[in-house]
Amino acid sequence: MAIDYIFPDYEVIRNKDRCISCRVCERQCSNGVHTFLEKENKMVSDDTKCVNCHRCVCLCPTHALKIVKSDNTFKENGNWKNSTIKEIYRQAGTGGVLLSSMGNPKDYPVYFDRILLNASQVTNPSIDPLREPMETRSYLGARPKTIQRDEKGRLINNLPPHLELSMPIMFSAMSYGSLSYNAHEALARAAEALGICYNTGEGGLHEDFYKYGKNTIVQVASGRFGVHKDYLNSGCAVEIKIGQGAKPGIGGHLPGAKILGDVSRTRMIPEGSDAVSPAPHHDIYSIEDLRQLVYSIKEATNYTKPVIVKIAAVHNVSAIASGIARSGADIIAIDGFRGGTGAAPTRIRDNVGIPIELALASVDKRLRDEGIRDNVSLVVGGSIRSSADLFKAICLGADACYIGTAALLAMGCHLCRTCMTGKCNWGIATQNPELVKRLNPNISYERLVNMLVAWNHEVEEMMGGMGINSIEALKGNRLMLRGVGLNEKELEILGIKHAGE
């Protein structure tokens, strides 16, 4: 056997005083970490296979297990970190592009954590959300530019199609294929119960889920998988996906092994064929081309549904957004560089794109400066981790936020970041029927609803503290934000003052 240069990242620690050899860990690990030694009546583990997903830890009835970071180390080196050295070994062994899952885990600044919120004291009364009405209902879409009246002076309803959300949150695009059937069902049912939307991603819409249409955003991406007229008309909005925060500028690739049965039928491609989404849309090389697709979709849906254009936050995001706002799109979705993914090349995920806070602030300002902010609503995603992030994003100018990773966490994801293996022990990012059934949508949809009900309460509390009773009054309200530990340039881009100013 060749030398294995890579030592295991984690160690499975089993408390011998607590392990009753019930073998639950063994049965629940799709990576084959745990084994029962019949003769010795004892469980053993193989650390090399552990991905630190915590399935065994959570299901162990006696809490006999914990996973710890291995303290085995190469000679300490500030420049060549353990992870960097291991990546070299891995590539030298395989010759392959490194793949990763979920969002960028590197230690870049999180601007949300350097922004603080305001509250009322003495001179302006705060509001108690438990006693007084608070409005978090949000509408997404273009705003009418003029007030029109008929010959008798009555108002003409010239409102373009809108999305109505009970709170300014939506589940971001995660395809059926990258996620399991049960995970999709949980998202769809939670969206319906909450009065918000979920997003099909680029994998098409499973026929069982057409009934959740009024809470479904259907996506059209570069591979055009699963796109047909009924699909476009089944949802409440259509999203054209240009880019994704985790991998701006590149396409996607769902391996043929996952294109089976329902996934193949839903994507409208043969079983076993790789689903390769091209990097660009081959019919969109300019804003004019984008406009053609936007209007093709509007024609196909009889101008009844708002069209969203989703882009990744990259260097020229505000200029690009300015173009999109003139393309006829109703909503612009921007995905920051921390956005999640089922699989992306590690170097792209960890090094391409810009933080969503800066992208959002700069796009909102640019659109306002150009007088076209009302052409579109802004939706942002890319690591909205809590109601506080959501709140700050709205103050920076967002009309609503997309959440992906937070939703997966609510369903049981432990961020082990090995979605690309298809062996998700939590039944989320897998198509293996044995694993898929581990996610019971009856439980998961309730957990999603719980999380967002809690977030909404928190948003109301924060709004109330500021003396604001409507989310509309919060949008773009940057006076409610102050930076801490940010330099002049960062404050300028964010359009906020420093704490104490």
Added chain:
Amino acid sequence: MKRVYVNEKWCLGCHLCEYNCAFAATNGDDMARSLMNIKINPKIHIEEKDGICFAVSCRHCENPYCVSACISGALHKEADMIVIDSEKCVGCLSCVLACPYGAISPSEDGVAQKCELCTKNKSGEPMCVKGCPNGAIVFEER
């Protein structure tokens, strides 16, 4: 009457119900101490074959064959629940043969044992249901 029902669609075959059942019977405070180095003999069993699995325990039948088969009067109905009086049981195990679900088994003491919905231990509710990680076992009126 509320009964324990199993939805095979959500059963993972993790066998946690068996361990929760065995632990409940011990009336202990800590599963690790109660079940350490013990081969459990639970009243609920996972049946599994060819990728299908589900838990089986007493159905508390309306017309129970086990009660008819009992020669000593140990098995009887209390309200709608089938219970066993282990003092009366002579260990003939006719009930084991009579039960079409395989829900009755011999206990370590040689007498028969069966699910009594955790009414005879301190749990207060069926522990197989409470401990099922995927909502596959439910305790409800149907």
